[in-house]
Amino acid sequence: MGYVYWVSVFFFLFRRTRADFWNSESLHTLRGHTSTVRCLKMSDSSTAISGSRDTTLRVWDIKTGLCKNVLVGHQASVRCLEIKGDIVVSGSYDTTARVWSISEGRCLRTLSGHFSQIYAIAFDGTRIATGSLDTSVRIWDPNNG
């Protein structure tokens, strides 16, 4: 019994070591969200932005692994996001989309109109398109939506 135990320990350790050897490990683990990360994009070589079921977006410095900002405002899961320059747009299960300034870390505009969850968003810097469970696609002007 003691023999089986030590052989098991050996194989467990060996398996872990072998896995570490062949597989890559992450450079950073970015912690802060309190629920599933549902969407993720890079905005430049040092910045990633994530959206979560915890209702927030987080702006991360991927070189240092630090959270630079938490974008608070949505009332339900953040399902999709797109970035163009300093602007990130997010679609949420709270039926709204939001336009955020990355550098200022604040919500510039809330786009209300859908009757149900937003599942998809597109943004080319000029127009925002959102697709929803309410079956419609809506087009918005980010400056005057």
Add this chain to the structure above:
Amino acid sequence: MGYVYWVSVFFFLFRRTRADFWNSESLHTLRGHTSTVRCLKMSDSSTAISGSRDTTLRVWDIKTGLCKNVLVGHQASVRCLEIKGDIVVSGSYDTTARVWSISEGRCLRTLSGHFSQIYAIAFDGTRIATGSLDTSVRIWDPNNG
């Protein structure tokens, strides 16, 4: 009765003709996956890559409609993918991300560390970011993570 029959035939034919006229038909139907296609990107003007609940990715020649490669390795649904040059990165419900060479059709690296399903992936050619049900975002070096 004969009158109604021929009128029905006429409208049936007319409807089909009008549908053919107004609707577009697909150029190709790419068959091979054995379960839901969950993610899909184009890598260049002639190549698309799909990820499926059948655990594989498929590389398609969209001009001929032929499958050029099947990327096998994930143990569960392929949920998200991103492409940059010859590299495709995929995130899976098996908790790992994988780095694949499109031209070689093989897995270069497996990124292990998440404790639960990966839902989102971003890749800029230098860094990979993955977001998971385990609430964390991880940053990886595709070459030497």
